[in-house]
Amino acid sequence: MTTIPPEWLRLREGADAAARSTELVDLLRPALKGDLLIRDLGCGTGSMGRWLTGRLPNRQRWILHDRDPQLLALAITDNAIAEQRDITSLRASELAGTSLVTASALLDLLTEDEMRELARACVKAGCPALFALSVTGQVEFARPDRLDREFMAAFNEHQRRETDGRRLLGPDAADAAVRAFGFGGFDVHLRPSPWRLGPDDEALAAEWLRGWVSAAREVEPDLPGRPYLERRLTDLRVVVHHTDLLAIPKVVR
Numbered sequence: 001m002t003t004i005p006p007e008w009l010r011l012r013e014g015a016d017a018a019a020r021s022t023e024l025v026d027l028l029r030p031a032l033k034g035d036l037l038i039r040d041l042g043c044g045t046g047s048m049g050r051w052l053t054g055r056l057p058n059r060q061r062w063i064l065h066d067r068d069p070q071l072l073a074l075a076i077t078d079n080a081i082a083e084q085r086d087i088t089s090l091r092a093s094e095l096a097g098t099s100l101v102t103a104s105a106l107l108d109l110l111t112e113d114e115m116r117e118l119a120r121a122c123v124k125a126g127c128p129a130l131f132a133l134s135v136t137g138q139v140e141f142a143r144p145d146r147l148d149r150e151f152m153a154a155f156n157e158h159q160r161r162e163t164d165g166r167r168l169l170g171p172d173a174a175d176a177a178v179r180a181f182g183f184g185g186f187d188v189h190l191r192p193s194p195w196r197l198g199p200d201d202e203a204l205a206a207e208w209l210r211g212w213v214s215a216a217r218e219v220e221p222d223l224p225g226r227p228y229l230e231r232r233l234t235d236l237r238v239v240v241h242h243t244d245l246l247a248i249p250k251v252v253r
Helices: 006-019 022-031 047-055 069-075 112-125 148-159 170-183 199-219 225-233
Strands: 036-041 060-066 080-084 100-104 129-141 186-192 195-197 238-249
Touching: 006 047, 006 069, 006 129, 006 195, 006 199, 022 047, 022 129, 022 186, 022 238, 036 047, 047 060, 047 100, 060 069, 069 080, 112 170, 112 186, 112 238, 129 148, 129 170, 148 170, 148 199, 170 186, 170 238, 195 199, 199 225, 199 238
Parallel strands: 036 060, 036 100, 060 080, 100 129
Antiparallel strands: 129 238, 186 238, 195 238
């Protein structure tokens, strides 16, 4: 899976925290009893744990999973242990005793088969799952441009690209997760979690835009990247849409 630069994760942490659905946490909380063991998949620098720890009840122990040892070193805390691994191979037997599986900005980097296997592991273990910030593919600029739709379509195709023999879900991730957990008999709840970027988010918005345009032009090289980028950077008020998902076993509702 893709290695994410820690600088990008730090830059987006505030916007992620503001976007995540607290309503889903409220729905989750009654399902959590006693001391909690929480597994954070693709933990990055640990932003999900920093956001979620104080919103959950009881004493907590976190297991942080990531392939990148540099990110794991940045994520580790007093109540967490690190496990360097490929989370796409996680199985139900490894979730024994786990109270919650969580992740942020992860599902769109999985394939449909990997999503099914992850859901199957959670279902078989009877373990709730909270997945934040899956991209939807929709972007809304405050000031429309005639090329917005072309760049958005090309970017979404880039998100669905095949890499190392893996076809990524990209903006189809939330729908795939709903199918996978629903087939397993879990209750699935969705809530919007958009980034709403304005003048106070100039650094993040500019970095996001450059990456968005660059990815789109990998798919459609004839798109006029520099002129479009220059126009957009003069007024970067934008909503980048995401979806949060909570899947809970019916028996614990």
